[in-house]
Amino acid sequence: MKFFSSIFLLLITTFFAWAEDLSLAKDGKTDYVIVTGKDNGAIQKLAVQELKSHLEAMTGAVFHVSETGAGKKHRIYLGLSEEARNVLGKENLAASLREQENVIQVKGKDLFLYGKGKHGTIFAVYELLENKFGCRWLSVFEEPYIPSKKELVLKDGTTRTAYAFPLRSLMNYFYKDRYQAAVYNYRNRQNLLLGLDYLDKGIVPELEIYGPACHTLSVIIPGFTLRGANRPAEWHKIKDYFAIHPEWFSMDEKGKRISNRQLCFSNKEMRKEYIKNALEMHRRLEQKHGKAYLTLDLNDIAYRICCCPDCMKMEQKYQSRGGAFFDMLIEFCRKYPKIEFATLAYQRGLTQTPPVVKDFPQNLTIIFCPINGLYSGTMDKENKNDMNDMLGWLKLTPKVWVWYYPNTYGYGTLAIQMPMGNFERIAQDIRLMHKAGIQGTYFEHDSGGIALSGNLSEMQSWVMYKLFQNPDLDVKMLMKDFAEHYYGKAAPAILKYAEEMEQERKNFVAKGGKWQYNTQNYHYLTAKYLLRWNKMFDDAAKMVSGKEAARLNMARMGLDCAIIDKLSSEPDYKDLVKICRDRLTKTYQYVTTNRRTTTSFSRLTKWLAEIDARGKKKPLPEMFRKIPQSDLLEIAPLAKAKTAVKDPDAHMGVAQAVEWDGKKFNIGTYDYTSKSYGPGRAIYASQVKMGEYSIYKIQKPFIISPDLIMWGGNWGMSLPLRALFKSDNPEFLKQKWTLYVSLKFTKDKVYLDRGILVKAK
Ligand SMILES: [Zn+2]
Known part of the structure; x- marks a missing residue:
């Protein structure tokens, strides 16, 4: 595939502006016929189908398809067939087109849609439908937006369009109906990551090479x-x-x-x-x-x-x-x-x-x-x-x-x-x-x-x-x-919501604020903004119904989630949180039923269960309460371990219990990949507070590696520190942590209910 050396010049020009306006259909009738030529390829067939179906939905007229257009009064030529070339004569722009450039051209009463490269013609169709007639492909899951036209008029004569980036794509692997997704991508001029399996249906990636994978x-x-x-x-x-x-x-x-x-x-x-x-x-x-x-x-x-x-x-x-x-x-x-x-x-x-x-x-x-x-x-x-x-x-x-x-x-x-x-x-x-x-x-x-x-x-x-x-x-x-x-009618509220959040981002950045790849706790998720935006959505919801109301609910899912996350523990907002939980649950049901993706409803139920479990969580011991959230990690022992026991004293009611001799108990860290021991310590009877959970510190800080655990006693006790590992965060790879372990000692047993890690400076 050849592209212009580097920058694809953008060219959207209109000329031959003296061309007459074309009335393509009026009052449900048309004099036009779609002329396909001899091209019977898959992309051409799809181009015909897309043009015909959208024009018909817009006008109510029937657009017939003909190979040559012979004997017809007015024609829409799709592609540069022999007939199209004959009619265009010297006005054929093919020789001057750049790669992927497409043309909407008027000559007399005829309309020509063509372009260079395999997508030239079909992208000319999409240009016509979207940028001349106002069709929109807004969501993978919804029917196109197609305006009704009593009379369909094409103004402006000839338009040439080329795209800024030769290859264009958004990832789409999470859509389960792969064809449905590809149609939406394609209509929006995506030409990469489309999959060669759609070839026979006319959806073809720009590059005739099977696409890259990663981490091979x-x-x-x-x-x-x-x-x-x-x-x-x-x-x-x-x-x-x-x-x-x-x-x-x-x-x-x-x-x-x-x-x-x-x-x-x-x-x-x-x-x-x-x-x-x-x-x-x-x-x-x-x-x-x-x-x-x-x-x-x-x-x-x-x-x-x-x-x-x-x-x-x-x-x-x-x-x-x-x-x-x-x-x-x-x-x-x-x-x-x-x-x-x-x-x-x-x-x-x-x-x-x-x-x-x-x-x-x-x-x-x-x-x-x-x-x-x-x-x-x-x-x-x-x-x-x-x-x-x-x-x-x-x-x-x-x-x-x-x-x-x-x-x-x-x-x-x-x-x-x-x-x-x-x-x-x-x-x-x-x-x-x-x-x-x-x-x-x-x-x-x-x-x-x-x-x-x-x-x-x-x-x-x-x-x-x-x-x-x-x-x-x-x-x-x-x-x-x-x-x-x-x-x-809810559009102004949506735009205001987007604008206010963006303004908050800009203010934050101006003060030196930073979002990393895993930031979710944006600074603006405070009661003040959450309540303000919630009210904006409430007001907007009164103005829409049906599909628009469903879309509005989807747009506010993150806000509902933030309200539940941030305000659940505050009694003043009990009613609001309940409304948000109910709405988020309904919206989740709607989405996971009607829109097939890799997300399932259980993700919501699991998360709500975590929110509920927060109420049962024992607060952090006093010594950790002033440390910023971002400098702390908490980890629980595996509840399914052989040594797991129920213990009402324990954080979240579950602990691991192992025996000890009443004199000395060893804990330490171990990395399974390098087969090496890291920092640890012995805890002697004289240091132990019997009968209640207390914090024991491993003095020396360490880095969390991908196969690290904390073990205790004869290894019946273990904390899966590796679960905290972040492989793709370079800061994390260098960060040292100090481990504090919450243990309860009795005469013959030691119980572990959580580990708390604090960023070492
Ligand atoms: Zn080497």
Whole structure:
């Protein structure tokens, strides 16, 4: 696929403005016929079907389809068939079109829709329907918005449209009806991440290459023990390379080879095996899907790749933490110039920073993923290091896509993400990407409530699609356009809600505030704002009914969730919290019944149970109460452990109990991957307060690693500290914590009911 070297110039022009207005239908009748030519391909068929069905729904007229249009008075030519070319003659614009550019052209009483590239004609159809006639595709789950027209008139003569980014996509894996999702994506001019399986239905991705996967390291070399890593491919003969070649795996800071990070890419023997296996994976992908990218990247864990001297030297050589990996990848790409490679530039501590290298391979696509940035800021201000890295990649190759994260992620147990005000932030970053010459948008729009159609996430999707087409569009006008079509009379309230949240974000940033990737506890989620916005939604709800009312309820899910989360413990708001719980439950039922996604109703019930359990929670011991929430972690022992017992004195009523000799009890930490002991202590009878839960401190702070536990006694007692591990948060990987354990001693038993970790300064 060839694209214009870097920046796709945006071109939306209107000329031949003297062309007559065309009346395509009036009073339910039309003189027009759709002329298809001999093209019988799947995309053409879909283009015909889309044009015909929308025109008919708009006008009530029947638009017949004809191969040649012979004998018909007025014609809509779809594509540049022989007939279309004959009629257009010298006015045929095909030779002057850029890749993907499409045209709506009028000559005499005839209308021509065509364009360059495989999507030229169908995108001209969508341009006509959306931008000339006012149709909108606003939600995956709803019928298109199609205005009724007594008379359908096309003004403005000829319009040429090209899109700012050659490749455009929002992720869509969470929609269960894959075809339904693809239709919506496609109508909004998405041309990537569509899936080759829709080919016969006319939905075709721009690139004829099977798309990139990610985190393939563990697929290619089996033997990793990292939890959450992708499984090895099934065809491997060797099932555990770590067992036979531990020297092929990452060396940790202490010089130990470990199986839960990455590989030692400076090891030549390992490279040979890796390349052999990667080629086999690629061969099988192509056998199944046709031409495929070979995506090579790392496991999703942000520790330094490998601390061995040779790998460290490569960090120096390439002036990037990814040095050792890039050295192998670049060699691989050069050796196989016919294969199209892709890799993630992911994590500042791994591969985000481009290497210093000459003759960068032309067959390597970079997917730039700025996950460590501030989610409250933009790339030209708060996230300048991301901007510099992105520009650095673009100096090496034009083939750069951005895997952007519009919304923060959160603690997974929330019923839905808290509401965010970030439209202007997203718009600014899209503008910066376009200006820099980014070829593809590869946006991970899976947070923020989209899998529930909740909050303003559907509006976000639509606004992002419009900005992918033209980043110079006014984001506020786009929001207004969406809101008026989707929420009817409730639109002003929705827009005010979005604007006030966004203003709060801006005020916060101006004072130096920061949102990280996992921030959910936005500063504006206070009673003052929650009550104000709740009232705004109450007032707006009185103005709408039916579908618009349902959409309004979905838009307020995050607000309902915030009210329940923040105000449940306050008696003054008991009635309000009940109303919010009932409404959120009903909305959740509505969504999970009518809109098929990966989210299920049980997520809500689990979360509400957690809210209820808070009431039963014993308060933190006095000594922790002044420590900010963000500096504390709490962890309970596994309630399903063999040693678990019910104990009314215990925090949440459950503890683990083991025996002791009444003299000395040992507790400590242990990492299963490096097989090493960390800090611990002995507790002597003289230090024990008998018969009640008291806090015992392990003096020496430690880092939480992915396989860490705290053990007690003869190991019958254990706290799964590894459950607190955050693989993709570089700050977390460096952070030391001090562990306090809550234990109750009796004559012959020791009970454990919780651990509390405090950030060590
Ligand atoms: Zn190494």
